[in-house]
Amino acid sequence: MWPALALLALLAGVTMAAAVQPDEVLKDPGLEHRARGISAGLRCLVCQNQSIDDSDAPLAKDLRVLVRERLQAGDSDQQVEDYVVGRYGEFVLLRPVFAWHTLALWATPIIVLLLGAFGVRRLLANRAPARFDHLSASEEAELQRLLKRE
Amino acid sequence: MIVEIGHFGLALALALSLVQAVMPAWAMRSGDPALRGVATAAALGAFFCVALAFAALTYAHVTSDFSVLNVVEHSHTTKPLIYKVSGVWGNHEGSMLLWLLILVLFGGLVALSRRSVPAVLRANVLSVQGAVAFVFGLFIVATSNPFTRVRPAPIEGNDLNPLLQDIGLAIHPPLLYLGYVGFSITFAFAVAALIEGRIDAAWARAVRPWTLAAWSFLTLGIAMGSYWAYYELGWGGWWFWDPVENASLMPWIAGTALVHSTVVMEKRDALKVWTVLLAILTFSLSLLGTFIVRSGLLTSVHSFASDPSRGIFILAILVLFIGGSLTLFAWRAPLLRQGGLFAPLSREGALVLNNLFLVAACATVLVGTLYPLLLEMATGEKISVGPPFFNATFLPLAVPLLLLVPFGQLLAWKRGDVLAAAQRLYAAFGLALVVGIVALALTWGGPVLAPIGVGIGAYLILGAATEIAARARGQGRNRSRTPLAIWRRASGLPRSAWGTALAHAGVGVAVIGIAAQGWATEGLGTLRPGQSLASGRYVATLERVGPRSGPNYEETVATLRIRDRAGSEIGTIETGKRFYPSRRMTVTEAGLLTVGTSQVYGSLGEVQPDGSIGMRLYDKPLVLLIWIGSLIMAAGGGLSLTDRRMRVGAPAAARARPLPPTAVPAE
Numbered sequence: 001m002w003p004a005l006a007l008l009a010l011l012a013g014v015t016m017a018a019a020v021q022p023d024e025v026l027k028d029p030g031l032e033h034r035a036r037g038i039s040a041g042l043r044c045l046v047c048q049n050q051s052i053d054d055s056d057a058p059l060a061k062d063l064r065v066l067v068r069e070r071l072q073a074g075d076s077d078q079q080v081e082d083y084v085v086g087r088y089g090e091f092v093l094l095r096p097v098f099a100w101h102t103l104a105l106w107a108t109p110i111i112v113l114l115l116g117a118f119g120v121r122r123l124l125a126n127r128a129p130a131r132f133d134h135l136s137a138s139e140e141a142e143l144q145r146l147l148k149r150e
Numbered sequence: 151m152i153v154e155i156g157h158f159g160l161a162l163a164l165a166l167s168l169v170q171a172v173m174p175a176w177a178m179r180s181g182d183p184a185l186r187g188v189a190t191a192a193a194l195g196a197f198f199c200v201a202l203a204f205a206a207l208t209y210a211h212v213t214s215d216f217s218v219l220n221v222v223e224h225s226h227t228t229k230p231l232i233y234k235v236s237g238v239w240g241n242h243e244g245s246m247l248l249w250l251l252i253l254v255l256f257g258g259l260v261a262l263s264r265r266s267v268p269a270v271l272r273a274n275v276l277s278v279q280g281a282v283a284f285v286f287g288l289f290i291v292a293t294s295n296p297f298t299r300v301r302p303a304p305i306e307g308n309d310l311n312p313l314l315q316d317i318g319l320a321i322h323p324p325l326l327y328l329g330y331v332g333f334s335i336t337f338a339f340a341v342a343a344l345i346e347g348r349i350d351a352a353w354a355r356a357v358r359p360w361t362l363a364a365w366s367f368l369t370l371g372i373a374m375g376s377y378w379a380y381y382e383l384g385w386g387g388w389w390f391w392d393p394v395e396n397a398s399l400m401p402w403i404a405g406t407a408l409v410h411s412t413v414v415m416e417k418r419d420a421l422k423v424w425t426v427l428l429a430i431l432t433f434s435l436s437l438l439g440t441f442i443v444r445s446g447l448l449t450s451v452h453s454f455a456s457d458p459s460r461g462i463f464i465l466a467i468l469v470l471f472i473g474g475s476l477t478l479f480a481w482r483a484p485l486l487r488q489g490g491l492f493a494p495l496s497r498e499g500a501l502v503l504n505n506l507f508l509v510a511a512c513a514t515v516l517v518g519t520l521y522p523l524l525l526e527m528a529t530g531e532k533i534s535v536g537p538p539f540f541n542a543t544f545l546p547l548a549v550p551l552l553l554l555v556p557f558g559q560l561l562a563w564k565r566g567d568v569l570a571a572a573q574r575l576y577a578a579f580g581l582a583l584v585v586g587i588v589a590l591a592l593t594w595g596g597p598v599l600a601p602i603g604v605g606i607g608a609y610l611i612l613g614a615a616t617e618i619a620a621r622a623r624g625q626g627r628n629r630s631r632t633p634l635a636i637w638r639r640a641s642g643l644p645r646s647a648w649g650t651a652l653a654h655a656g657v658g659v660a661v662i663g664i665a666a667q668g669w670a671t672e673g674l675g676t677l678r679p680g681q682s683l684a685s686g687r688y689v690a691t692l693e694r695v696g697p698r699s700g701p702n703y704e705e706t707v708a709t710l711r712i713r714d715r716a717g718s719e720i721g722t723i724e725t726g727k728r729f730y731p732s733r734r735m736t737v738t739e740a741g742l743l744t745v746g747t748s749q750v751y752g753s754l755g756e757v758q759p760d761g762s763i764g765m766r767l768y769d770k771p772l773v774l775l776i777w778i779g780s781l782i783m784a785a786g787g788g789l790s791l792t793d794r795r796m797r798v799g800a801p802a803a804a805r806a807r808p809l810p811p812t813a814v815p816a817e
Binding site: 022025040094097 | 385391492494506521533534547
């Protein structure tokens, strides 16, 4: 554990050398960092479940370049995202927006937790002592036989 | 001829499964115990027949029998032998046959476990199992027959998808299926309990080994799949929240909840109805997982076997089993007597909370996976639900659960003393806090979540150790004073206690590995021989780029020498692009160098005509802990399986003659 943490110490001064293809990297590390962040949240439209940041597809490359162009033009992150969504639709966002049509999606964890809490409360309220469970005839006979054997 | 024997074996297994499904039900009506025995024989026979079919298909693949369509489509004469074998389940038909083989294997094992499962319960379990096996056998014979012949036989096959020609694929599906299908036994137990209308601690004890085994295998299967994706897909991620990954994660989460709720049922005679429902849901999620993968409904990197036309059949299977069992549950569950007094602040209370969070997490993954599909069907709107959503929702559910783990372990059954448990955890919590703060200090300016995660991981490991220590030391007048006495007590603890602690420590180890990925770095550049690229703690220098021939591929290999920042050499990595002529596909082979539990990960990009190469270099600190932790978790499950109460089993029915004294367990 400790040697591992000591090794981690070496990481402290290192910044993310971030880029996708060497020729796409922006000179400004701050802008490039933002570009990476935005790219990771945009879906590659021709791939299955890959962000444009991970994908090798030509379309993903075009989008990455587009994101960087917008950033260089001075857009904010949100403006870049809105621009891409305007062109390709909400489908491009890997993190769905919070709106009426996604309410059920985002609310799922809370709804399930609340339902569960309600169930647990019922379980606790239902603390009546267990009723005596009668043995069936065959079980009774088995019991007698075992008792005799003792 | 051998292929036809296999085909015949499959058909015969189908018939035997039907017998296995029907006979116990008939026995229940007629009250004739001999009919129940038929189910045992049928289960063993079905296993034998499917094993024969599987062996025949393996034979066809190994000998490259290109008169079999399945072999033509997925094999090639130049393919190495190991991939000829693993190619048997590297395609839709073969993997369904493997599914069935494991299903009947578990059926056979239940048939043989006379001692641990009461006779009536066993017969009913076999009946449900038989029904599942029959329907899946029918699915294979009707829509996915691996024994279809082709005439005239081509001279050469189409080869297996190169991505799947990997040792990871040889191991990943069998482990995953052992997990998926293992939960069919738990499901069968639950349905059997509903049919009988009774459930007790003996049921819980009988079902627990199967749940644990399935859970352990599923853990290994998911870990193996994750590691395979990590090194084979070439961009260094280890979990992508891909629908197919989610499909295996959901039964795992539900199975984890089930493993815990059966403990409550066994010890405290509580949560019966819930456990039965959970068992049904877990297998339903396994079926849904199979459906998601096999139907190609949600295509992904795993879509090698998708065919929408089979979807309808699998959908019918889903409706039959999930709908049927839930209907049975609604009808019969009120018969199951709820038992057990229940205090909120107790071990069982903590386990209920565990179930609550796990179910919420499971539901989140389920809804997240299916929501785009449902929304599109309902409104036509297309949205994506990707990693940012799952990270944002899963993490807040996982963290409280992880914090709860050591705490729940230290609470007593029936009525726990929260303060005492907290006091025992002071040391673990304090040490973990120190670990987290040190990690934060050492990586100051880096991501904040990573040290927090490392601290939580350390807390889990130390918490598991605390639990063992507390139990070994004893309490009050029974307190052990000498180290020897403590040692003796620790080694005398039930193996399930050790297994639990080990599994929980494994979670901690994996959490540290996951958290440490916050410190992972990526370097990217264009290199010529002699030039260097740095990432994190390492510097890679390109030595040479050259061609190389494999058994069934041509490869361009880049060799890089790895040094640390101080300049001393650590080793070399080779990363390549493999071209498989038979499929005209190119696959990137990552180069990995393991340093302790960290890895240097190199991935070759474009090779330019002028001899320079695109290179991606990752420093992945402690990354191996993710999978080592998973292995420890599975080992914990395995250790619990060897616990005495599993081996001895439920009170067996009285035998006709008394046992010889040596066979009587010494207690």
